[in-house]
Amino acid sequence: MSVMNRALQQLKEKGYKKTKQRERIIEIFASHDQYVPAKKILQDMQKEFPNISFDTVYRNLYLLSGENVLEATELEGEKHFRLSCGTGHHHHHFICTDCGKTKLIEFCPMEKINEDLKGYDVESHKFEIYGKCPLCA
């Protein structure tokens, strides 16, 4: 089952409607195996939908993140999104600061330090590695 069909199926089950704009957003991500800034998505969408509003793009990016179709992170003060890796398990990323491409990091440091945090209520964590991928280096 394609990424597209799986996503649309999932949205349908929650009562969300299928729109041309949403389909196109998912298509764009399917062709970018990397983190992409919201602004770039907006620009790409404008090629196909000249009158699209910011709102539509941002609203859908957040919707799709909430549904785990996309993963989000913040780089240099801008929200970036990418297709969920769909590994099914918790993971982290190396992120190329040139092209946005990522490498999966299986190791999660939290296991090592939970005992240090007795009395603390851990809600989330962020572990990201930044640099140049072999192609950009």
Add this chain to the structure above:
Amino acid sequence: MSVMNRALQQLKEKGYKKTKQRERIIEIFASHDQYVPAKKILQDMQKEFPNISFDTVYRNLYLLSGENVLEATELEGEKHFRLSCGTGHHHHHFICTDCGKTKLIEFCPMEKINEDLKGYDVESHKFEIYGKCPLCA
């Protein structure tokens, strides 16, 4: 030697001038052992300098970060700053999402994964843990 004197000394060596505004910014951080949003610093400064400009505050926050007097991070789309821990060695933080107070995390996960990243040019990394500290929990 106090934090204040050490910082002023360091700035002087680089040819930066001592100003009332800079002194006050450092004072504010010395009384907050936690991450503080730039906006909060601006508000505190306005009490003492009613005509201070944003520019002065932001410029000095970045200057002081660059000089390692302050550490910076981005939380919820806002830059936050705190006095450098001054441990002298690399470290990470647990950050309370209520009060901004931090707990030092000595463990750095990078050692464990450098061998996974052959061919990658690692520039930096971010490892932060978010949640409620014992007082806020």
Add this chain to the structure above:
DNA sequence: ATCTAAATCGTAATCATTCTTATTTAGAAT
């Protein structure tokens, strides 16, 4: 006391993002 680069002020501009209201549309119900 003078001089000059650094710093500040005051304000405008920028940039990402969010909000609001009116209109359109997907898809369910008739």
Add this chain to the structure above:
DNA sequence: ATTCTAAATAAGAATGATTACGATTTAGAT
């Protein structure tokens, strides 16, 4: 097929953080 309604969108204003800039002031060296 037509109607209906909640969901989605468009258009553009508003917000909030941050940066930029010209004019003025000031720290501190000479």
